[in-house]
Amino acid sequence: MADIPSDAPQHCPGTASEQAGKTSACQGCPNQNLCSSGATKAPDPAIEEIAEKMLTVKHKILVLSGKGGVGKSTFSAHLAHALASDATKEVALLDVDICGPSIPRIMGLEGEQVHQSGSGWSPVYVEDNLAVMSIGFLLSSPDDAVIWRGPKKNGMIKQFLRDVDWGELDYLIVDTPPGTSDEHLSIVQYLSSARIDGAVIITTPQEVSLQDVRKEIRFCQKVQLPIIGVVENMSGFVCPKCKNTSQIFPPTTGGAERMCEEMNLTLLGRVPLDPRIGKSCDEGKSFLTEVPDSPAAAAYHSIVQSIQAYCLSHVPREESAG
């Protein structure tokens, strides 16, 4: 983790990082001696605060990829909609893609703003039982760019976890950006004292994607994040006219199926390419409500059921005994 004081020099590695006080950027900084002595590397109190906050959240699911543009946000949004279709469940969707926050648009919440109250930031509600938080709500214009280096992004993620008034939740879904960097390390570290049920990994069938996804899987293994399973998105396209299937993103190395076999993971399902999915996302509507009878909707529902089953069956002994 890294905390950057407001008067830090440029390229400050963060007071809690291993490089604190030791990089060239630290030369001349008044805090250099303090940082290099190790005094600043005490565990971040935010971790315990976040764990406290997360006690009212029953299940936490991360949606990861490694590869960009495979449908993480699309999937996260529809997972949230599907889980919230049960009116007795409270669901929240947290978007930690700081540079490219797509969730507000996909959930039909563009232009919404976040409010602060005594108990923290209020998320934006799509339905009574479906809340959303994204940096998108903090930007005043669709042209605003968030040009932040790692440490500042980490600070935002900490605030999202610690300062948002989530209330009692059955499910918290976290949508992430592609890669294995600051955002991913931070979300795992800040939730390290809370229990993450696991990660859903999204890929498309081709090796160019799988190549990056295998790295993400290694990342999960390295940080001991359980993997609920893999979803293969954009898995074939059925021409609406002649009904023939084309593999636009060809599974030249066996697709997600072979990767799952090799890495001993569950293939949760395959979702086909359907132009109506992209259209729904652009319009901020749920594809599951717009086109409920499509093969893609059926695929989504089956995958969501598997994820729910996993969450309910992997409750730790102390919780299930209580």
Add this chain to the structure above:
Amino acid sequence: FDVNLMLNCGNLAQVQHVVLILSGKGGVGKSTLTTELALALRHSGKKVGILDVDLCGPSIPRMLSVGKPEVHQCDLGWVPVYTDAQKSLALMSIGFLLEDPDEAVVWRGPKKTALIGQFVSDVAWGELDVLLVDTPPGTSDEHLAVLENLKKQHKVDGAILITTPQAVSTGDVRREITFCKKTGLRILGIVENMSGFVCPHCSECSNIFSKGGGEELAKLTGSVYLGSVPLDPLLTTSIEEGKDFIQTFPDSATFSAINSIAQTLLTSIQNP
């Protein structure tokens, strides 16, 4: 005062033009189009280099079928990997420095910044007509690092922005355009990728990722629209297998689209 030192200062001294390939949105085809534009430029007789600064997801080595070569050092720095004996296409990527291709590069910003600085200044590119810089999605450490380091050594001609037609994509690319304006990076133009799919069985065109967004974005932001590239399974298969699509399918509409973009790009950087 050493004249040779002055003339040869910086490994980018003999690189005529540097173009960044940006998006903001992931998975729109930055690496694919960087590769294809490089091949198209080479096809028209140019010496091209590709610098792949996507540290978490380096795709270019596979797309050019260069495998896992060893990277050597010379007096001037790292020797780039050449895709052919004529040295017409040079490449540097972190993909070459990893022992294990499945190993994740789990680095925070400062470490990424440091490596990118080295990539920009310590690769002995030699003579190149164009250096294309492939980037990861976003507006963060990698983008700031590559721009800061390039500016120290060389003028950056500008950036091409890639989008797909749908609003979820153009929404992110608008922010990338702001990044360019804020950092003084000239926008050479916008390319719309995955622009429609023509069914190989019946020729029906499906707009899988919606329609028209690229051109609208160009109008909205006052940028040049460089053109569109369709979704083509022949291209995606070719990229998967690291083949030269341009040699294999020189008569395709896809190649024609890519070539037109490459030529417009060349004209724009040669006559700023």
